[in-house]
Amino acid sequence: MLAMFFWAFVIGGLICVIGQLLFDVAKLTPGHTLSLLVVIGAILDGFGLYEPLMDFAGAGATIPITSFGNSLVHGAMQDAQAHGIIGVLTGMFQVTSSGISAAIIFGFIGALIFKPKG
Amino acid sequence: MLKGHQSWLFANRPMITATGVTGGPFEANGKLANDFDLLYEDLWMGKESYEKAHRLLLEEAIKMALQKGNVQKEQVQFLFAGDLINQITPTSFAARTMQVPYFGLFGACSTSMEGLALSSFVVNYQGAKYVLTGASSHNAAVEKQFRYPTEYGGQKPPTAQWTITGAGVALVEPNEPGKQHPVTTSATIGKVIDMGLTDPFNMGGAMAPAAVDTIIAHFRDMQLDPSYYDLIVTGDLGRVGHDTAFELLNKSGLKLERKQFQDCGLLIYKDEQPVQSGGSGAGCSATVLYGHLLNQLKKGTYKRMLVVATGALLSPLSFQQNESIPCIAHAVAIEMNEEKG
């Protein structure tokens, strides 16, 4: 379990370093960088590489935004296996819904109770 | 009177009789806090939106200038002012409150000198007895429009600049000989210069050539040597733009000394404040000039100064559409009125 924390730290940190290099060396905006990372996550899952990384690094792989792409593919694949090709459309958000709905809900609650501090 | 190609000589030497300068909490911790007339502890300034706070900054600065100049707002003929927000609403709304005939200006961060040049021109030719001119910006309101939400955790590169929260307003009147006030003697209106830079986090680098172009034009039109001024101050080039402009000026053959060439964006904050490359925004040159620099002029630290306010004429839309950043700079020369006899 302690090894898990260690590897979560290392892998999570490294994914962030990739992001930082995209910021500073490739001079991408945060929006471009995050979009790119999500696409990379989706493609990695397409080759079946993201799941082992998640087994290995735990939150180090599930917390970075790359996992968003991964779980979108996952949801789509699950439904595709159950319902055929139409499942690709319908299953998309089955696994990821929590991140997006949490962001929407907490975003709205945030707007109700907070003011921007500047 | 037109002099040279793009400069005005103000033979009647209009006076800046009073100024009002307001600022926010970040400026209160800055180097020039003592030169502000009114500093707010809170960015909201008791208003329900940053845009309203922005308007309040300008309104208070105008009131302050009127009060110090002992003039009623009904006596004022014109107000020349502007800011950075869409359709310059904060300024227009302040003008609604003031009920003064109003010219809305947009020159991005060069608005302050655009306004001062126009006001001086109008007063010089007896077009008005009292003219108010000014510019303002509000950090959070401007960031919201041009960059990201203020609470967004994006990393700003070291070339980025900090939009200042503040408003500077000057009351311009016809010259009365012997009165100890700063006077404007000439102005040079710049043309739009675009060197093809596209990084919105490096405005200084984009604006430097515009400043240089206007400074060179000023000395050419006025047939002067840089040593005529003991201070040439740019608006908000920041560290990057200022260094670049200095090198460009020296390459062009104008002999400037480092001490003589300063920048409002570098003067306003302390080194340890996290402003990256320096201050910027329409309020930057306005607050520093109408506060700190005019105080120094009155004290005698400087005899003559040339203020070159620079503006980057971009919008969030234009840079998203991959347009480069066009820039402009306007210069106004200021000195103390001659003593009587």
Place this chain on the structure above:
Amino acid sequence: MVIRYRLILLTCLLVLAACNHNQPGKDSQLALLKTMNPNPVVTDKTKDSDGVDEIKKDVSSLPEIYDVAVVKGKKDTLVVYKVKHLHRFKMKKIEKNINKMLEKKYPKENFTVSSDYKIFLETVRLDERMKSAKFSHREAEKQFKKIVNMTDNKK
């Protein structure tokens, strides 16, 4: 400001309440931290633990694995193990291998194999409860079925 402080307080309370919600036994508190090597558990009275010991030994012999727990219920046998960290990349393959090996060797048994920490934790908890006399076999069987179900809808 007051509202904000209340909000923080509320969060703290929520977290605390969640912490107190079920007090686990001493051993299971550390189940994720150290090697437990729990004894095989049999929830069914009628069967003895001979076969179970053997299963445990077989699975433990794999080099990628440490710490194995085996629970035998009425129908199913649950095998839970921890994978050495650097082998976690191959976790899916290891699971497949174990499944294959067990089915070959014990064709009569119905195996559920898992490497999930949660399942491991629950088997240790089950073991602890079994030791206390109050826990009947029927309750144990019920709890066991719950654990097996957990592995089914794990995704």
Place this chain on the structure above:
Amino acid sequence: MMESKQKKQNTTLQQRNYQQLQQKHEIKRPVLKNCIKAFFVGGLICVIGQAVSYFYIYFFNFTEQSVGNPTVATMVFFSMLLTGFGVYDRLGQFGGAGSAVPVTGFGNAVISAAIEHRTEGFVLGVGGNMFKLAGSVILFGVFSAFVVALIKTLLIIWGVL
């Protein structure tokens, strides 16, 4: 790519000379320092995430596989608090990608936009602008996932995989 090439051709000699001169004065981004900071901030956020997921494994009925959802939701909740108290923008300036890449950064993008545009009302302001930063992540995530999943499904149907 095409565009940047075109842009280069459109610049005059004078512009190019100036850009070279300007580059000399441009303050370089401290890439190494930024990367180290991103590594530690990002790593730390992931460790907190790991701790949260063990918390859920321990006290609730979540397995390692299913714990991702509550963990993400909790991290976004933390992100809301930090954003609302005005801490996350400072963390972002320090940590760069370290705080932007984890899901907390996604939460921050949504929540900061929601808070910021509250003055324009809840429908047009909060509702209309909530996803102005994070929307592209959802768009490209969903579309790329669609393409990947479609290809994979077709390959499975055709018996290639």
